[in-house]
Amino acid sequence: MGRPPCCDEHGVKKGSWMPDEDKKLTDYIQKHGQGNWRRLPKLAGLDRCGKSCRLRWTNYLRPDIRRGKFTDEEEKLIIQLHSVLGNKWSTIATRLPGRTDNEIKNFWNTTLRKKLLQMGIDPVTHQPRTDLSLLSSSTSRLDSSLQLQVDAARLIELHLVQNLVRLLTCSSPAPNLDLIRLLGSAVPKNHHQVNDLFALTPQLSSLVNGSLGLPSLAPVGQQILSVNGGQTAAPSSADDSSSESMMTSKDCGTNSGTIPASVTAPSLVSSPENMSKNETISLEGSTNTPTSPPFEAWDALNLDDFGWKEIIDQMSPWLNAP
DNA sequence: AACTGACGCAACCGCACAGTA
DNA sequence: TTACTGTGCGGTTGCGTCAGT
Secondary structure (H helix, E strand, O other): OOOOOOOOOOOOOOOOOOOHHHHHHHHHHHHHHOOOOOHHHHHHHHOOEEEEHHHHHHHHHOOOOOOOOHHHHHHHHHHHHHHOOOOOOOHHOOOOOOOOOHHHHHHHHHHHHHHHHHOOOOOOOOOOOOOOHHHHHHOOOOOOOHHHHHHHHHHHHHHHHHHHHHHHHHHOOOOHHHHHHHHHHHHHHHHHHHHHHHOOOOHHHHHHHHOOOOOOOOOHHHHHHHHHOOOOOOOOOOOHHHHHHHHHHHHOOOOOOOOOOOOOOOOOOOOOOHHHHOOOOOOOOOOOOOOOOOOHHHHHOOOHOOOOHHHHHHHHHOOOOO
């Protein structure tokens, strides 16, 4: 089946836009607003496909577009958001008023990506690159704010695992030991890594608690470490007892079987009024109801390297159990 | 002055998803 | 339920500009 590309039509102009075309498009939208993009070219007297018109308007002609160099703050924000969201350019763009997803994407691909690589940071994972012989020298050049963002992203991952563990151990039906073991293997293998993170607590507290809306930090580290049975090595898959010792019912508190509503994953910048409710990355709304897809919002967190998707996949049927 | 390669940006393409008849 | 349409998104391409030789 499939549907013909919208730009297949013959006689449709491609390539750079001429000033008179811009004027026609702008005039039309100012008069009639953005309506049906497919019909717009004909109505506006343009030899373009609707898609091309939409792109031209949203990426270039829109009056609220801010042009010019990205500021340092914007740069840091993009890196920070990308570390959590990945290539969700449109989502990132909602946090940078006046910037388009295309502009941010281009800026990332042409500038920021290279910058991170030069600093020895993998632009995909936002972790220090391990494939470089020059790693030891380059990591010493890590910009402190960038490193802080990397640490913050890692911390968010720890929070997610903490709450998964709580959910698995505290809710009915009975805890799923296989899943808990899977979670245990997902947290950092070396607990020094966790300790290093929490050594930064004063900075991370302000960053995470101030802007991410996450709960207090210390218990997370303690619980994550307890998930690993206090060992630095990954839990043995043959050792069921280690998973049983991970968490006891007293850890469940009053939020048995739920992810606490206070655990909202990253609301990374301080302009929530600019976001619609749907754009908020939050675990709220996925709580308390095992029959609802509990972790949809986590997709946005792009934690592929963490292996959590496998965990979620395995949890789905279990959570939907009566 | 001419050439060339790198770079940045605008635009295009294909796909996915939501809405609707 | 299905087919179709409209829209949005992310990846990629191509062109113009500019610095270096």
